[in-house]
């Protein structure tokens with residue numbers, strides 16, 4: 001059996017629909033060997049909608065630690081999906097310094113005061129080329145911040161299908177080089193298939209760039225319900241294999257290992 005992991009899942013601790021316990025059975029049924037929870041956490045203007053209250057982070061980590069001990073047959077990891085907000089690196093660093101995690105996912109949802117995935121209105125009347133540049137800039141700042149082990153959905157800006165006029169390939173090349181330089185992994189996020197863009201993140205046309213730049217990868221579902229754990233993973237792994245990837249990143253106590261798939 002191929003060793004498969006899913007490190008990006010949301011439960012009722014943030015905006016998921018079920019408790020962490022409810023994910024274990026479906027994960028095992030989906031053939032996963034290792035799962036990790038990654039609740040939304042944002043230090044931006046205090047608690048944001050859909051995020052875990054930072055005050056209860058120790059309740060969350062203790063809950064997952066208990067779950068780790070109480071189940072068998074599947075390995076459980078503790079993670080967070082933290083909003084990267086430029087200018088708040090220090091606050092994020094101090095906060096995360098006190099949290100015991102197996103990995104940290106850093107994601108850019110906010111550009112300014114608004115999230116890029118809240119609705120297509122965000123894009124209307126805006127220069128999409130500039131938005132792409134700005135988004136990738138923020139993702140690269142997240143990667144260079146030293147705060148994160150994995151970058152979440154690195155081109156979420158594609159979500160509603162607004163396309164730049166210029167070829168975005170150079171942005172992907174720059175991002176891949178930045179991830180490699182800072183020793184940060186990217187995820188093949190299958191949840192894009194459930195969103196208006198109806199495809200994985202990152203754009204499969206540019207996946208080869210991450211391979212060429214030798215950026216570590218993991219496959220994640222970004223599930224908000226147990227039924228989506230490991231969703232589209234057969235296709236995702238096939239896509240990675242076709243692109244030349246042969247190993248993926250696994251994490252424990254923020255130490256990364258690469259294992260073949």
Ligand SMILES: [Zn+2]
Nearest residue numbers: 081107152153
């Ligand atoms: Zn996200």
Ligand SMILES: [Zn+2]
Nearest residue numbers: 008010081222
């Ligand atoms: Zn997520």
